[in-house]
Amino acid sequence: MPARQHILVIEDEEDISRLVRYHLEAAGYVVSVFASTHGVTNSAERNRPDLFLVDIMVPGGDGLELCRRIRQNTRLCAIPVVFLTARTGEEDRILGLELGADDYITKPFSPRELVARLKAVLRRVERPLALAITRIGQIEINTGAMTVSVGKRPVTTTATEFRLLDYLVHHPGRVFTRDQLLDAVWRDTQFVTPRSVDVYVRRLREKIEPDPENPRYLRTIRGAGYRFDATENPLLT
Numbered sequence: 001m002p003a004r005q006h007i008l009v010i011e012d013e014e015d016i017s018r019l020v021r022y023h024l025e026a027a028g029y030v031v032s033v034f035a036s037t038h039g040v041t042n043s044a045e046r047n048r049p050d051l052f053l054v055d056i057m058v059p060g061g062d063g064l065e066l067c068r069r070i071r072q073n074t075r076l077c078a079i080p081v082v083f084l085t086a087r088t089g090e091e092d093r094i095l096g097l098e099l100g101a102d103d104y105i106t107k108p109f110s111p112r113e114l115v116a117r118l119k120a121v122l123r124r125v126e127r128p129l130a131l132a133i134t135r136i137g138q139i140e141i142n143t144g145a146m147t148v149s150v151g152k153r154p155v156t157t158t159a160t161e162f163r164l165l166d167y168l169v170h171h172p173g174r175v176f177t178r179d180q181l182l183d184a185v186w187r188d189t190q191f192v193t194p195r196s197v198d199v200y201v202r203r204l205r206e207k208i209e210p211d212p213e214n215p216r217y218l219r220t221i222r223g224a225g226y227r228f229d230a231t232e233n234p235l236l237t
């Protein structure tokens with residue numbers, strides 16, 4: 001019998017954390033709850049969760065800063081982060097995604113929708129990729145290890161960033177609309193907007209492009225979408 005997946009919840013409102021724990025445990029997950037950001041990364045390093053569910057406004061430093069620390073931690077950076085917050089503005093959502101969140105759920109929320117969205121994020125991360133090492137210019141992508149390097153320099157990516165880059169690299173020269181990328185990479189598109197694709201592309205450019213403002217690889221095709229330009233034919237091993 002496979003081990004149950006572990007979700008680490010950071011939520012300081014007791015009623016909400018109790019509600020979240022109840023519904024996640026009923027869905028078969030193991031749940032740990034923190035009322036502040038203190039000790040979260042240390043605990044996660046000792047007992048690695050499968051997903052972080054983070055309230056933005058919590059004691060001990062806000063959830064945005066916690067997400068930033070997770071993404072900078074080489075042992076935790078690939079773990080999905082989902083925000084659960086009362087901040088409902090579009091700017092707040094975009095900021096959360098830019099910091100590396102995999103989804104952004106606003107309060108008040110439906111417990112059934114919460115569980116469905118977390119399942120969608122976990123399915124996206126778990127879906128296997130074809131094993132290959134791809135080299136294009138200075139970029140090397142190892143799908144087996146889910147690692148990226150640029151000029152032999154390791155680059156840290158989230159699971160969603162990696163899957164988006166891997167998909168584009170394996171279809172060089174082809175223009176994809178945002179909706180096509182959502183269908184191919186996210187698949188569970190009910191809760192994801194096309195604007196999310198723009199955020200992920202911008203983050204990838206900052207990680208792989210020599211000049212993110214004038215991208216060599218991840219090109220925007222005005223009025224159409226995005227294309228990966230290979231400077232040479234991909235080498236697969």
